[in-house]
Every structure is written in C-alpha cells, then in structure tokens.
C-alpha cells in the first residue's frame with residue numbers, strides 16, 4: 001500500500017522483495033510513519049506471533065495498535081493454527097508444516113492474503129521489521145539488539161545455557177532472513193536482559209567460584225521482558241521517574257517468577273540459571289533441595305535427565321494435585337469437589353509466593369507496591385487474596401471490592417487507599433515491548 005502511495009513520481013527501481021521492503025522502511029523512518037512489526041516467539045514446536053503497528057510517537061503516547069495475533073502449534077507435522085485479526089473472529093485451521101521456516105512462511109502469507117482480512121498488510125512490503133523473543137542472552141546481552149551476524153553468533157554461544165530454546169529462536173531468525181531478505185531489520189529481545197542489573201551477591205550461587213568462571217553458572221532470571229513491561233506501566237500509572245520505581249513484580253502464568261525492582265532496576269529474581277528455580281509453577285517444581293535429584297534417581301531408577309524432566313514437566317500444580325497444571329481448572333475442582341490435593345496445590349502455590357514477597361521486602365529494605373501479572377495474577381482475585389492474606393505485617397491491606405472488580409485486561413490498584421504497601425494488577429504485554437524495542441533499535445541504526 002505504502003509503496004503505491006509513495007513511489008509515484010519518484011524514480012524507484014526495486015528488483016526484489018527485500019529492496020521493496022527496505023524502500024518502504026526508509027519512507028516510514030523519513031516521514032515518521034507507524035511501522036508494522038512482526039513479533040515472533042519461536043519454540044521447538046510452537047510459534048506465537050503478533051503484528052503491531054507502532055513508532056516513537058505511538059510509544060510516547062501509548063497508542064500502538066495490535067493488528068493481529070496467532071499461535072501455530074504442533075509444528076513438525078499436521079500443525080494446528082489459531083489466527084485472529086484484531087476485532088474479528090478467530091480463524092482456526094490445520095496445515096502440514098514441517099519446520100519453523102514453513103510455519104513462518106505460513107504466517108507471512110496469511111498476513112498478506114485477502115483471506116486474513118488484515119487491511120493494513122497487503123504485501124510483504126507492509127512489514128517493516130521483525131522482533132524476536134530470544135530466551136537466553138547470557139551475560140553478553142544487557143539490552144535488545146539489532147541482529148547482525150555477530151549478534152547471531154552471540155545467540156548461538158548461549159545455546160549451552162538454553163539448549164531447548166535458543167536453537168528455535170535462531171531458526172526463526174534464519175527463516176525470516178531467507179523469506180524476507182537479510183537486509184530487513186530483525187531485533188532480538190532477550191528474556192534475560194532486564195535481570196543483568198542483578199548484583200554479584202544476588203546472581204552467584206554458593207558453589208565453588210571456579211564453576212562460575214569456567215561455565216558461567218549463575219542466576220540469569222527469565223520473564224525479563226514481562227517484568228520490565230510491568231515496571232514501565234507502573235511508572236506511568238503512578239507518574240514516577242524510573243529511579244523511583246521500588247516494587248516487587250509477580251509474573252504468575254504457566255511459568256511463574258518474581259522480581260525485586262529497586263530504583264527501576266531488577267536486583268533479584270526467582271528464576272535462576274534455568275526457568276526451573278523459584279516459585280511453584282504449572283508443571284515445574286521451583287525451589288527444592290538439590291539432594292532430592294540423586295535420591296529420586298536412585299529410588300525410582302531414573303537417569304539425571306529423567307529426573308530433570310520430572311521436575312520440569314510433572315511437578316508443580318500438576319504434581320501435587322495429580323489432576324492438572326491449569327490453575328483455573330484447579331480452582332474449579334477445589335470449589336466443586338473440595339478435592340484435598342487441589343486445595344493443597346493452591347495452598348502451596350500461594351504460600352511460596354508469599355515467602356518470596358517477604359524475602360524481597362527484606363532484600364529491598366521495603367517496597368512501595370507488589371504487582372500481579374500473568375494469566376493467574378491478572379485473572380484470579382481468589383489467588384491474589386490468598387497470597388496477600390498474612391502480609392498485613394508489611395502494611396498491605398487488600399481492598400476486597402477493588403480486588404474482585406478489577407476486570408480482565410484492566411490495570412489498577414487493588415489495595416486500600418491507606419495501605420502502606422500497595423498492590424496492583426497490571427496485565428503484561430511482552431509482545432508490545434518487543435515491537436517497541438524493535439522500532440527503537442531500527443531507529444537507532446538509522447539516525448535521521
């Protein structure tokens with residue numbers, strides 16, 4: 001569309017898709033037009049994506065627009081697709097998609113097709129850049145980065161630390177290079193980057209120091225994009241400067257983590273070298289005595305790898321309840337059938353979050369607020385109330401009315417006006433932050 005509008009009257013001889021894309025990108029930068037950013041979150045057999053229109057003005061005024069979103073699951077065979085243009089009905093489909101490249105190709109073709117109903121995108125030239133969620137950036141990436149060959153090598157170097165995740169992220173980057181051309185800007189936004197401000201005393205494990213030196217064994221933390229987004233929204237809600245943000249953020253979804261944010265920086269977080277440590281999660285155990293690994297291995301005749309899989313996939317809410325990893329189903333079970341182990345799983349979950357809150361309040365010498373996010377944190381007033389019960393000693397007074405009334409996808413205060421420690425719900429939006437970081441990185445690399 002833009003191409004037709006702007007190349008009239010100009011001499012423009014693009015010979016391939018990449019040149020056309022770059023021409024339109026240059027126009028966007030020159031005339032401060034919103035850019036359409038494709039956000040990709042590539043897993044081993046799943047891709048989540050969003051298309052978001054944004055630019056520096058939209059970021060400033062919080063007027064970015066989500067155009068479409070979708071998930072492709074079971075990549076490798078007959079994949080299951082859920083696609084939705086904003087404001088329209090969900091489209092479901094299946095397709096034979098052998099790998100991440102084929103799935104990425106499908107997403108781009110769908111977005112450009114008339115059948116999608118997406119009027120803003122009519123050809124690939126209407127996609128100006130791509131932002132990728134990259135799980136592990138090690139100690140090297142302290143912020144989002146425009147992907148060059150050197151950055152790509154850096155992401156490859158972190159494969160050791162995230163063998164299940166980084167390879168899929170790299171496949172997504174290479175697929176876009178192949179499909180849209182190497183010149184189209186791509187940006188990597190790292191889950192670990194926000195936590196690179198952790199001080200040494202918080203990120204080191206009490207292991208022989210040589211293990212850190214030799215293998216970089218340390219706490220990295222994850223969900224960084226989510227914690228950063230929540231802190232950013234809190235700052236705007238309260239009209240504070242970054243240095244005045246002293247909060248504990250709770251990302252409670254299938255994966256769960258807490259972060260202590262002091263002076264706007266993450267100073268501690270519950271996930272560790274991998275996302276297994278910390279809070280109890282849907283299927284992950286969270287913290288446990290490391291000796292249990294060997295003990296279970298001996299008693300159950302499992303290899304170390306099998307025990308690790310048990311801790312990642314069969315523990316947490318699922319392990320305790322024996323029913324489900326899904327908090328909503330667990331709450332239903334607890335209410336309808338008073339299932340003892342469902343109740344117990346919920347109790348352990350909330351107790352452990354509360355323990356982390358206490359620890360971080362001590363680590364930070366007090367905080368101004370705790371903020372709930374993630375599928376559980378945003379949607380379950382009951383879990384929020386159960387977590388907050390017993391924190392009155394820290395000055396937290398939850399408002400039962402505000403907590404019950406805060407609706408789906410709404411942000412706001414849920415504590416009373418005179419609560420010394422405030423509590424908020426702020427729906428997280430990692431994709432939006434990835435799109436915004438992508439725009440910022442592209443702008444930085446193309447100064448006016």
Ligand code: ADP
Nearest residue numbers: 253254255325326327328329374375376379380
């Ligand atoms: P992910 O971490 O995969 O992004 P989400 O952030 O969507 O996952 O969180 C999923 C979790 O949120 C599930 O345990 C789900 O049951 C829970 N959840 C969603 N809605 C509710 C609700 N209304 N009440 C309680 N739990 C909910």
